């Protein structure tokens with residue numbers, strides 16, 4: 056576009072772009088420029104939000120140079136890229152992480168101070184992008200952070216929901232959802248590129264035709280379409296100069312406004328197309344582990360994968376690139392079944408648009424995808440009715456049928472006469488209605504299928520996809536989840552970071568196995584004392600936050616017993632509640648001497664999917680118990696229940712470093728992995744947990760002495776369920792449990808209204824699908840062990856320090872290395 060002489064005199068035109076000077080003065084100049092020319096205000100008149108936006112933009116300038124360079128080198132080098140396809144990214148606040156990655160924190164703090172501005176005031180101004188529900192979404196955020204820090208070229212693809220996960224409020228103890236208008240004050244971290252919008256088609260029919268070289272072909276005749284506008288976000292690596300991209304798609308109408316209709320006075324109709332289109336990326340579906348079968352959800356899934364595939368093929372690859380070589384340039388990781396419609400979409404692009412032969416296209420497709428399954432709950436495996444697919448994506452349905460036909464032909468050849476097996480393995484099922492099993496499609500198309508913890512991956516092979524693991528044993532593997540130590544230790548727990556740095560240096564932030572060097576210090580009384588000071592300081596910080604944020608007063612010197620995760624019956628918040636009720640009942644009934652009770656504060660954090668009734672009943676019960684205990688003079692110096700509303704990444708960063716005890720009490724065989732369990736152990740909390748998900752690997756690494764195990768194992772659960780389970784009989788046979796449930800049902804927590812707790816009580820007594828009553832006795836015995844252990848703070852700290860020293864394995868950097876070596880066969884630059 057411009058001649059060499061212009062390039063010679065304007066280096067910024069061709070790059071490399073130079074970032075602003077890493078000096079206080081350099082930063083202040085850049086910040087004031089951004090405030091004046093970017094935000095258009097003078098410092099003297101700037102609001103806190105103006106200052107925050109200008110600061111975010113300024114920090115982005117420091118990253119932009121690396122970002123542009125990273126993109127250029129990635130494209131020029133023609134290296135293999137990891138394309139992470141995820142419908143959810145739970146990113147958390149960006150400013151702190153950007154300051155950490157760039158090493159700008161101290162310069163910015165001093166620079167802002169010279170402008171009379173406090174950095175933490177501006178950090179508190181940031182609204183976190185809640186573009187995810189829970190573990191799956193946060194895992195995606197940890198993974199892209201690790202890939203950037205490992206210098207691996209990666210593009211994260213997802214949806215820019217206008218409204219993220221709802222804001223949770225409590226009204227009379229009941230959850231009430233408020234829309235999450237996270238964009239209302241603008242989002243300084245995003246870079247929109249409307250010029251790179253992608254058209255996405257929907258509906259219509261298909262037809263056979265003969266193309267110019269006489270070959271009979273099929274094609275899609277869509278009936279409507281929308282535009283996908285990419286919004287780019289920076290994903291900075293830690294101190295390595297790499298900045299990867301997160302590209303989130305926003306839907307808008309191809310023809311946003313119809314002037315003729317407007318002039319005819321039908322204003323609503325004039326913008327109907329826009330409203331309709333925008334709906335596609337309007338809001339995140341708030342279900343965690345229970346999919347929403349609504350058509351809009353399928354529209355969302357197809358929308359972002361169609362944008363992402365076309366974007367990569369047309370904007371990241373040279374125009375003349377031979378798509379037979381696509382597997383050398385990209386591996387798309389399917390984050391659960393949500394993006395699996397990408398498989399027939401790639402086939403459509405290769406066969407219909409690029410005229411590639413079916414078998415060649417299928418060979419390419421099978422090398423371009425890998426699938427991660429995140430659940431064991433049968434109801435969480437997505438199936439889409441063929442009727443809905445035929446209406447919305449008729450060509451994709453045809454392609455799925457063709458894929459299935461080819462696959463079943465192979466199965467029948469491998470297992471002649473075994474029609475039952477072919478029916479069991481068919482991607483298309485007829486029961487209870489004709490539908491496409493997306494997990495099966497992902498398994499047939501994917502080069503690899505992995506679970507997210509050893510136990511989960513084994514159950515995936517043995518119970519969820521047994522026919523497939525028998526047919527393709529080498530396709531199945533495991534990559535245990537991990538968490539980024541940058542956000543969840545270095546950023547969230549500065550007090551502990553300082554102690555670790557002073558003790559073993561700073562290398563652990565990018566090499567978490569080095570935490571093992573702390574092991575000897577578990578035997579050092581002085582280090583143990585300093586560890587307790589860190590925990591106490593984190594508790595104080597949390598107490599300040601909760602009183603300001605929720606008006607919750609945290610008593611001093613209590614064991615902090617924390618259970619934070621989505622509200623779901625399999626996670627068994629109800630069993631935690633039964634432990635609290637039982638302890639309380641024994642105190643008020645005089646069954647135990649209050650002097651023998653370890654003062655505890657039970658902290659809950661949990662959102663329930665809006666339509667999940669029993670989850671909402673559990674939230675109501677926890678809040679009712681919390682209010683009663685707070686008002687009960689007999690116990691409120693011993694037992695406190697704190698339930699701050701709207702648990703999210705930002706609150707987790709304050710809660711986790713303060714915790715003594717981490718509750719990981721799901722029914723064995725139900726929690727695929729868990730990732731909160733890892734964050735708590737790495738921040739020096741002891742875990743009370745079942746042998747479920749990644750708990751098993753945590754216990755194996757920290758040692759049985761440093762993990763409080765209880766409950767049935769997965770085989771014991773399967774055995775009990777096979778033998779038949781009668782929760783009411785357990786209730787009748789366990790006096791402590793009976794008195795706890797009777798108290799809950801008595802109206803004691805609901806001003807005498809005995810019906811208020813009925814739904815929960817009836818469910819526990821006559822349903823109890825996740826065996827909370829069956830594991831209750833083992834659980835309270837384990838809790839008694841916790842009291843005993845906590846009575847000796849030095850012994851407790853020793854075990855807590857050993858937990859930290861032995862859980863470096865749970866870094867998402869390690870997870871990424873395993874994906875790179877065993878699944879993606881891609882490497883760092």
Ligand SMILES: [N-]=[N+]=N[C@]1([C@H](N)O)O[C@H](CO)[C@@H](O)[C@H](O)[C@H]1O
Pocket residue numbers: 189190191192194343344391429430507536726727728729730748
């Ligand atoms: N969906 N989903 N699955 C989950 C979580 N609920 O988001 O994915 C998480 C990330 O893999 C797992 O840790 C967790 O066990 C599992 O239930």
